[in-house]
Amino acid sequence: MTNEGRPSRTVNADLGWPDDWIARVSGEACSMCAVGRPDDDGYGLRILKARYSDAYLQRARVLTGYTKVIWRGRHVVEPTELRDEEAAGYWREVLLVAQAPAPLPAAEDELRDARQRRATPAHSPDAAVHA
Numbered sequence: 001m002t003n004e005g006r007p008s009r010t011v012n013a014d015l016g017w018p019d020d021w022i023a024r025v026s027g028e029a030c031s032m033c034a035v036g037r038p039d040d041d042g043y044g045l046r047i048l049k050a051r052y053s054d055a056y057l058q059r060a061r062v063l064t065g066y067t068k069v070i071w072r073g074r075h076v077v078e079p080t081e082l083r084d085e086e087a088a089g090y091w092r093e094v095l096l097v098a099q100a101p102a103p104l105p106a107a108e109d110e111l112r113d114a115r116q117r118r119a120t121p122a123h124s125p126d127a128a129v130h131a
């Protein structure tokens with residue numbers, strides 16, 4: 001670590017972190033901020049758009065209903081950087097998602113359909129028909 005609590009380029013090289021790590025941490029090259037608030041972030045489908053966050057039901061089947069709740073305010077790296085009202089709002093939304101009884105059937109169906117579309121090889125007859 002160096003001044004201001006940010007990793008130095010030397011630390012990055014030692015740990016094998018990406019060359020743009022400093023820019024990512026500063027927000028200059030933050031892909032999570034740059035993506036906006038899409039309905040599908042490539043990793044999952046948004047099942048909740050709330051004041052402080054978006055919740056995405058993940059395509060990766062780590063376990064049924066695996067969902068990420070992504071902060072959607074100003075750029076921060078750690079939740080400890082949130083102001084009190086931001087942290088309270090964010091964690092309240094995390095709890096809202098966690099209290100969902102099960103993955104929403106419509107979201108599960110849409111996610112399954114999207115997974116099947118992605119699974120179709122580009123060289124398959126079906127893909128050629130729709131290309």
Ligand SMILES: [Zn+2]
Nearest residue numbers: 030033075076
């Ligand atoms: Zn960011």
